[in-house]
Amino acid sequence: MLRIWGRLTSVNVQKVVWCADELGLEYQRRDVGGKFGGNDTAEYLAMNPNGLVPVIEHDGLVLYESNAIVRYLCARHRSALFPEDLARRADVDRWMEWQSTNFTPAMGPAFWQLVRTPAEQRDAAATQASVEKSDKLAGVLDDHLASRQWLSGGAMSAADIVTACAAHRWLHLPGITRLPRPHLERWYAQLAARPGSRQVTSQVPIA
Numbered sequence: 001m002l003r004i005w006g007r008l009t010s011v012n013v014q015k016v017v018w019c020a021d022e023l024g025l026e027y028q029r030r031d032v033g034g035k036f037g038g039n040d041t042a043e044y045l046a047m048n049p050n051g052l053v054p055v056i057e058h059d060g061l062v063l064y065e066s067n068a069i070v071r072y073l074c075a076r077h078r079s080a081l082f083p084e085d086l087a088r089r090a091d092v093d094r095w096m097e098w099q100s101t102n103f104t105p106a107m108g109p110a111f112w113q114l115v116r117t118p119a120e121q122r123d124a125a126a127t128q129a130s131v132e133k134s135d136k137l138a139g140v141l142d143d144h145l146a147s148r149q150w151l152s153g154g155a156m157s158a159a160d161i162v163t164a165c166a167a168h169r170w171l172h173l174p175g176i177t178r179l180p181r182p183h184l185e186r187w188y189a190q191l192a193a194r195p196g197s198r199q200v201t202s203q204v205p206i207a
Contacts, residue, residue, distance in 0.1 A: 018200050106133040
């Protein structure tokens with residue numbers, strides 16, 4: 001049985017849950033982190049010394065880092081979401097890395113300021129800088145999707161799942177002005193319509 005440790009409000013946990021649901025896997029999820037706590041216990045730190053979510057346990061394997069987990073689940077179940085062709089796989093990997101090193105970090109300050117910080121304590125300058133950087137990256141995504149249905153090749157991949165989790169957060173971030181991104185919005189809508197996405201895309205407002 002696959003066990004997922006982590007709260008569903010975490011964008012990184014969302015990636016793993018969406019992937020597992022897309023693959024039709026049976027799993028148990030335990031709320032950890034944030035208001036639930038538990039990620040600083042000896043038990044949890046033995047699995048992930050960084051004290052972050054998510055962590056999975058699967059057939060004796062303990063694994064953390066969300067994108068690595070998504071790759072593992074797809075490869076373990078021989079899913080086309082993480083293709084065997086090395087050139088195609090590298091392209092999927094490229095977009096997964098872009099999500100984790102560019103898009104999500106860019107919007108991190110804005111998310112924390114607008115969603116998890118009381119209004120009277122917010123840093124307007126940090127929020128604005130984060131929004132501007134994120135909107136520029138949303139434009140990169142929009143331009144890429146102008147001539148294609150999916151991020152990589154002609155089919156949905158793990159890159160679409162992890163990047164759509166970040167896009168869900170960006171498109172529902174409250175109190176900001178975004179430039180129109182019709183190709184990004186079309187791509188997100190087709191992913192949000194998939195049954196496997198519902199635990200993630202039904203979370204509006206974001207928290």
